[in-house]
Amino acid sequence: MTTPGGVKPTCKTEGCERSTRSRGLCRACYERFRLRQQAYGRFESVYVDAGPVREHVTQLIEAGLSRRRIAELAGLNRKSMEYLLVGRKDRGHGPYKRITAENARKFLAVSMPPSLAAIAPDAAVVDATGTIRRVRALVAFGYTAEGLTVELAGQVSACTVHELVRGYRTQCLARVARSIKRLFDRLQLIPGTSQRSRNHAVKRRWALPFQWDEDTIDNPAAKPEPVRLPRSRSPKPQSPEVKSLRVQKVAELTRTNLSANEIATRLNISSRQVVRDRSALARTG
Secondary structure (H helix, E strand, C coil), rough: CCCCCCCEECCCCCCCCCCCCECCCCCCHHHHHHHHHHHHHHCCCCCCCCCHHHHHHHHHHHCCCHHHHHHHHHCHHHHHHHHHHHCCCHHHCCCCCCHHHHHHHHHHCCCCCCCCHHHHCCEEEEEHHHHHHHHHHHHHCCCHHHHHHHHHHHCCHHHHHHHHCCCCCCCCEEEHHHHHHHHHHHHHCCCCCCHHHHHHHHHHHCCCCCCCCCCCCCCCCCCCCCCCCCCCCCCCCCHHHHHHHHHHHHHHHHCCCCCCHHHHHHCCCHHHHHHHHHHHHHHHH
């Protein structure tokens, strides 16, 4: 290593004129410094074991992230990634056994994505399971596919929205998945106005937004939370506790603008019972 003027830097120890090796010290001075700090229990190496870091990066790759994307997220160049995983073949070196603590922190700071769509490049193709669930949940909440397209404001085409609602696609672009997730997050507590969309969703048993857990909605194995009254072990099905819980559920679903028939289907009760419960709620204010 030389300075911009072409002069090799010398050891910062007073009276030492040897070239620096590490931390501004020559090899001999650095070794004395290291041993002294170790004796005091204060020495911190700039290098750490590369094994745990390599294992973390391998898990990220298995989760679907490319090496290029991991390096970008870590703020490091691709050579750092290659040296960690395969070493330097031009010098006959295998994967590095040690890595600087700074680079280790940067690699480990790249967390495992909840879904690949969350951090994949815009043009990457990702699984559409969570995206389909989100658009269908919004349809079940009273939104039309046309209305969702308008809400997306040109971010996703009408054709793509329709294909996702109908389940014609099993994959989509990451930017599409992110756009629909943002839309879902914005509308999941605001009921739509289309009764036709609700009826369409009820026939197909599509879940409402609140039935999905946001942490697992992208997991193909996840199931929506059923909207049903818990079975009572009491021999009296009309106990005050059961009745109170039923009326509470009717009130909650009524606020989402579901019809009496839709609520009856979801709660496994008669539509007449829904009407009676609504009347009781109106009387009590």
